[in-house]
Amino acid sequence: MERKSFLDQEAPPNYIAGIGRGATGFTTQADLGSINSNRFQSRVDDSDDDERFSDADEDNYSGFAREKVKEEEDDLEADKIYDELEKRLELRRKRKHATVDKEDENQPDNDKVQVKDITIGESMKTIGEQFKDYKKELAKVSVEQWENLPESGDFTRRNKRLRKELQENQRFYRNSDGFIAEMRDSEQNTSDRLNDSITDITSVSLAKDKVLASQLANLNNTEASSVDFNSYIKQLEESKDNYEDAALQSSSKISSNVGDYHRNRVLFNKMRESAPNKPGNWIASARLEYEVRKYERARKLIQQGCDQCPRSEEVWLVNIEMNHSDLHLCKVIVAEAIKYNSKSLKLWLKAAELETDNISKKRVLRKALEFLPTSETLWLEIVKYEDVNDMKIRMxxxxxxxxxxxxxMWLELVKIEPIGDARKSLNKARKCVEKHDIHLIYIEGAKLEESATQNEIKVNKLIAKCFKDASDTIAKDEWLRFAVECEQDKFFMTAKAITLQALETEVADEETEDKIYSYVNDARLAFKHKNVEVARSMFMFITSKFANNLDAWDSFIEMEKSIDGNSELYTVYEMAISANPDVVRFYLMYAKDKWMLENDVEKARQILTEGLEKNKESEDLWFAAIKLEWKSGSKLQATQLFERCRDEIPEPSARVWYKHITLERIQGHIDQALKLADEGLAYHQQEPKLYLQLGQLYEDQENWQKATETYELGTKLCLDCSELWISWAKVEEFKLKRLVKARSILDQRLAINNKDELAYLSRIQLEIRSKNIQQARILIAKALKEIPKSGLIWSENIKMAKPQQRKNFYKMALNSTDDDSYVVLTIALDLWSLGKMSRAKQFFQSIFENDSDFGDAYIYYFGFLLKHGTHDEIKELETQFVKNEPRHGLIWCPIFKKLENFDREPLELLREEANNLSN
Structure with missing residues (x-):
């Protein structure tokens, strides 16, 4: 690159480098040199105490006098230099701006050059006119091109923007002594670099830039000097009352905000100076000082605020708040405040609050009434401190x-007056209060009538009149809120009347299903919040208006059953049966509760008899009546009811036959049971349960040949019944000892239906019993390929896995089966065996959250709690078991359906099986 000639030439006289582009008066890092730890050490040693800047904003502070004089001398010297530069530049600018017009030499007056003095402004205007067209073309220049334009005199063509950024990085900051001390200590800890360690001021500058940027971002992109004063004041007003407790927090937290504190302090000082009559400025300043534990300064500031803004009640209240430890001073402050604000309710109430005895409080409040005779709050406060009831009434x-x-006022008067006077006061109040408040008078009158006479008719009349006068202004939800409040105050008649009237007012002639559903949900929600009377009233209204809505009846019955005492449960049953005589489940539920909850067998028999008279073809009612007679000891009567059932039902289902067969088997009447099985199969040739019962009857007689023939016939007529195939295979394996035949039967079943998980499970377990573990694993893999979501197969897969693989199998099985109950139970048992009791307990409990009808889980969890649980946990599980009445499970169902367990209670069977498991 060719070197410029001017770089080797001598500078012109009076030349100042950089003056042409304004680059004067700046300092670079090279001018300063490096800063090492010794310089920091000297700065630290000369540092003052932490409170040296505490009173920097006071007018009479003179701590910086010496520095101030030095700065003034430096400023004078700088001004002198700048003046000399200006004089030199002015000499250059005083060149004449001339316009020369040369005419023909023949003209006598134009034979010499004419010179005209013009100002600098006119000269610039002339030049501007010459470049007008070029300026218009500048509009086409893009922003990027504009930023990359070199400045005038920038011969090196360096980028303007990059140079500007470099200059911005070369800035200086005033650091605290603590910061310097930290840097000194960090450098002293690294002794191997002590001599040549140089502080990177650029890194410090960049770090401070990041902090400044984050602070500016928090100010919602406003300028650095602007603060949202209103939001700050609001935040201060919402802070806690006890500022001294807040100030006693760790000093480290306060010191971390020292910079913010000093900036805010200067800011609020300027605000006070610019607007001394605004109370918010004084309050904000005082609270700022109070938060950093400068209590005396805060109290001085708030007192100055009181002097500057004596008509502001808020300033006085803050002053009292900051002096709350000195009761006498607070009384003096509030007395002074009331002189300027005699009509301030807050100040009068604060004055009463500062008094320690009721007599003084009453004296202050009565004095306040002289200035505020129409203050409702004052009257109510005075009444609160009156001990004599007659004086309260007079006031x-x-x-x-x-x-x-x-x-x-009216409501408070009615509460303390005698009944007769209270009625008169309510009549007066109805004429005086606003229409939007009149409903409160009626409600209070209904409460008064309920407490005095317990006359529900009068209460209903008052509430009806209340709705007539005020229903247009109040919505249903608001009425229900009033009803809830009345119930909470133990006024149940009033709550009931309001609820019924509110629903009656809203209900239209034609109601949609969605509307009824919303009513039922409202009633459920009221009961959930323990508002029983309101919920009961809502259900009574819904069931009376929409008697055929069975969902409402079910919710009503469920609610009453969950209430202790069951006082209204049987009334609801009677209402439900009366409104829906053809709904069989109401008879069944009513009879069961009478039998189980009160042991009233005769009443339960009457209910079922009434149900059978109206629903003769209902098999469920017949079965319930038979079970009642059997459990109560009338076995002969139960058998006779079965015969009547088959005679009175035109076409009895297969359930009638196999339930009757079961009853005969329990009594040991095998021949009669076989006869009934043959009769049943004559009517229902494709009923698998009849074949199962017939096969079991032959097994009871140990007639294995007949049993296998029955099962085989059943599999031909009922191809989809897995139980028949499995029962046939079990007889072949366990009774006839023909393992190959059993395996062939199950394979035949899987050939018909390759997605039968029960058949796969039986096939896998057969191989495990035969010690063919490898074949069992092959079958598991094949089964998972056919039915990947089978919880039973995944459970076997986990059991067959090696210990180190089981953890991975847990996750795979849960994901594949969507947390199947059998999988979760298997994991819980495995964790139990590994000694991880807390994790096993979590898995056990998760089963009941998703599948409360899983009987196997109750057996194993009961056994787990017997060893690792508490007595309360066992009782809770038993209660849950009785409530849910589980009916499925590979282990529980065979136990529950055993003939010898027919008369035993399920809870007794659970305890027995769990004890056997734990032993």
């Missing part, structure tokens, strides 16, 4: 004369 009567529209 409230006076208050109602002064404030006839105050609903609170």
């Amino acid at each position: 409230l009567e006076k208050a109602t004369e002064l404030l006839p529209t105050s609903i609170e």
Whole structure:
């Protein structure tokens, strides 16, 4: 690159480098040199205490006098230099701006050059006109091109923007002594670099830039000097009352905000100076000082605020708050405040609050009434401190004369007056209060009538009149809220009347299903929040208006059953049966509760008899009646009811036959049971349960040949019944000892239906019993390929896995089966065996959350709790078991359906099996 000639030439006289482009008066890092730890050490040693800047904003502070004089001398010297530069530049600018017009030499007056003095402004205007067209073309220049334009005199063509960024990085900051000390200590800890360690001021500068950027971002992109004053004041007003407790927090937290504190302090000082009559400025300043534990300064500031803004009640209240430890001073402050704000309710209430005895409080409040005779709050406060009931009545009567529209005054008066006077006061109040408050008078009258007479008719009349006068202004939800409040105050008649009237007012002639559903949900929600009377009233209204809505009846019955005492449960049953005589489940539920909850067998028999008279073809009612007779000891009567059932039902289902067969088997009447099985199969040739019962009857007689023939016939007529195939295979394996035949039967079943998980499970377990583990694993893999979501197969897969693989199998099985109950139970048992009791307990409990009808889980969890649980946990599980009445499970169902367990209670069977498991 060719070197420029001017770089080797001598500079012109009076030349100042950089003056042409304004680059004067700046300092670079090279001018300063490096800063090492010794310089920091000297700065630290000369540092003052932490409180040296605490009073920097006071007018009489002179701590920086010496520095100030030095700065003034430096400023004078700098001004002198700048003046000399300006004089030199002015000499250059005083060149004449001339315009020369040369005419023909023949003209006598134009034979010499004419010179005209013009100003600098006119000269610039002339030049501007010459470049006007070029300026218009600048509009086409893009922003990127504009940023990359070199400046005038920039011969090196360096980028303007990059140079500007470099200059911005070369800035200096005033650091605290603590920061310097930290840097000194960090450098001293690295002794091997002590001599040549140089502080990277650029890194410090960049770090401070990041901090400044984050602070500016928090100010919602406003300028660095702007603060949202209103939001800050609001935040201060919402802070806690006890500032001294907040100030006693760790000093490290306060010191971390020292910079913010000093900036805010200067800011609020300027605000006070610019607007000394604004109370918010004084309050904000005082609270700022109070938060950093500068209590005396805070109290001085707030006192100055009181002097500057004596008509602001908030300033006085803050002053009292900050001096709350000195009760006498607070009384003096509030007395002074009331002189300037005699009509401030807050100040009068604060003055009463500062008094320690009721007599003084009453004296202050009565004095306040002289200035605020129409203050409802003051009247109510005075009444609160009155001990004599007659004096309360007299004061409230006076208050109602002064404030006839105050609903609170009337209600308070009615509560303490005798019944007769209270009625008169309510009649007066109805004429005085506003229409939007009149409903409160009626509700209070209904409460009064309920407490005095317990006359529900009068209560209903008052509430009906209330709705007539005020229903247009209040919505249903608001009425229900009033009803809830009445119930909470133990006024049940009033709550009921309001609820019924509210629903009656809203209900239209034609109601949609969605509307009824919303009513039922409202009632459920009311009961959930323990508002029983309101919920009961809502259900009574819904069931009376929509008697055929069975969902409402079910919810009503469920609610009453969950309430202790069951006082209204049987009434609801009677209402439900009366409204829906053809709904069989109401008879069944009613009879069961009478039998189980009260042991009233005769009443239960009457209910079922009534149900059978109206629903003769209902098999469920017949079965319930038979079970009642059997459990109560009338076995002969139960058998006779079965015969009547088959005679009175035109076409009895297969259930009638196999339930009758079961009853005969329990009594040991095998021949009669075989006869019934043959009769049943004559009517229902494709009923698998009849074949199963017939096969079991032959097994009871140990007639294995007949049993296998029955099962084989059943599999031909009922191809989809897995139980028949499995029962046939078990007889072949366990009774006839023909393992190959059993295996062939199950394979035949899987050939018909390759997605039968019960058949696969039986096939896998057969191989495990035969010690063919490898074949069992092959079958598991094949089964998972056919039915990947089978919880039973995955459970076997986990059991067959090696210990180190089981953890991975847990996750795979849960994901594949969507947390199947059998998989979760298998994991819980495996964790139990590994000694991880807390994790096993979590898995056990998760089963009941998703499948409360899984009997196997109850057996194993009961056994787990017997060893590792508490007595309360066992009782809770038993209660849950009785409530849910589980009916499925590979282990539980065979136990529950055994003939010898027919008369035993399920809870007894659970305890027995769990004890056997734990032993």
